[in-house]
Amino acid sequence: MLIHDLDTPAVVCDLDKLERNIQAMARHCRELDIPLRSHTKSHKIPEIAHMQLASGAIGICCQKVGEAEVMVAAGVRDILIPYNIVGPVKVERLLRLARRATITVAVDSLATAQGISDGAQRDGGSVRVLIELDTGAKRCGVQSPQEALALARQIVALPGIDLQGVMTYPSRSEAKDFLDETAALWEEAGLPLHVISGGGTGHEAISKELGCTETRSGSYIWEGLSRVRSSQDLSDERCPLRIITTVVSTPAPGRIIIDGGMKTFASYPPVPYGHCIEHPEIQIYAMSVEHGHVDVSRSSHHFRVGERLTFIPLHQEMALNLHDELVGYRGEQVEVIWPVLGRGKVK
């Protein structure tokens, strides 16, 4: 089957480009001498995780327990969930996973750690834990090295908690003082600091400079968001993920409608919602739920109903999360149809 035979909207992935991105990031991290932990929330497909591991990644990240279950079931054996796992149902699932694979989670409060410890005392087992530091992202994380120290002291001896170190996101040079001070305090207190996990595609070198023992990167496999936004930099050679659409209406001069809207591309702002490969001069300027509204006023091409147009979506991870399958192709040949097994695993 050729990609031209696929009905639309079709979410497809250029395998040559995907493999190139995976290899390039692996090489980049080898050259920096920092271990890479690939974040699989960007794709949620076990076989792509295995490709990342085969290229040299030391393990993967999942953002939810349900995603980790999918990956463990596919044979992945080292997973960091950089997320506070809260509540007895999830903790029980976490402990089950930790019996089958090396599982590490983030915590930023005694309450989260205590919940895991309580579960471990009920069900047995233990979980590797990193304390999450808020080094500027203003999301989760303890707010200071002193808080990190205090929390570490509280949880290090809890049954079922195997404290391994700290994590932050994203790795920024501004985090240096926070990390250095935390390391000094922990050393003084005799606390274990085997892992300092940094993260963010594009932050690998900074992670190394900060002294991180690993760097978590995910969106590098699609290499798209920022490039599509600043279209002068766009090299579609680096963007494997595409959505093939069909023109379903050419109602008025300057406007065409394609058969994908918010339920195909995701509703993530801002305009433009995607970059057109065949006609970079056209722009998706609005989206209904199932219609994409495209401004073609700057194009000299005569668009016809039935014509196919290929777009690099703006937020590739959110777009892929809407679909059950990803079609991998090489040249024009369909090579694999991957079920997006981690899709919708919000728990």
Place this chain on the structure above:
Amino acid sequence: MLIHDLDTPAVVCDLDKLERNIQAMARHCRELDIPLRSHTKSHKIPEIAHMQLASGAIGICCQKVGEAEVMVAAGVRDILIPYNIVGPVKVERLLRLARRATITVAVDSLATAQGISDGAQRDGGSVRVLIELDTGAKRCGVQSPQEALALARQIVALPGIDLQGVMTYPSRSEAKDFLDETAALWEEAGLPLHVISGGGTGHEAISKELGCTETRSGSYIWEGLSRVRSSQDLSDERCPLRIITTVVSTPAPGRIIIDGGMKTFASYPPVPYGHCIEHPEIQIYAMSVEHGHVDVSRSSHHFRVGERLTFIPLHQEMALNLHDELVGYRGEQVEVIWPVLGRGKVK
């Protein structure tokens, strides 16, 4: 099982409120004396479609062929797909459906109609067709009564095309001249105008005034978007769809993090992304993919890790489309777990 026992994030639906909304719209349309055609893209759940039909709706709408397949398989027998169905694969599926149920589609070009006719000549059968009018929405649709007439004349005799009338969306009073002139031209030309389909929740009375033979409404079952946006009008009594979340982090004064972000609520802007039932004074001010960032600075409540918070999502249809199941409850008791069978049917 009680809803308090559900792990989070959980997408739940208050069945009393859902039934009330369904009955209220059915009564509203009866009082207006305009037939209601319920748009099921808002929920994608066959049993809810059957509830709408049982309340008096004359049929349903689906936005994609894949959604209509789900509904026909569940026994629904009258479906309008107000969408240009383009391409031989979809046309073949459409014709198969049209053998099992009364299926109507919109067209706004000869190309779309010709594609359906070509398919009908290959596979047999015919499809009921409405010509879509762009009466101001600037999406699909012919641009003038003259264009509607010209297209109707082109397609009325095509094999496999059963021209039934016209449709527009949304019904607006500004559409009156367009509709009246189209009706006059069609009458003069002896063209069939059995159906004039109007649409949009809240536009039922206008549809009647415009002379529509039916009104398509969908989002009335959730009754939420505009109310959450203008929070002073919000009556959560009318909003059945909720997302139960858990507080996973209380990292700094004024900020808490919940276990649902863009993959749970959808990324549809603007702020706020949802309305909190228990604490209307707090606000989701930002979203990561799996984290909701909540401003609690205006609340005197002391939020704890593990606490559950219930939100009415901003774009309820997009949020539900991210999830595989909807839990229906009454009081606090779980009564049904519906698979969202139409989810992800973008083709």
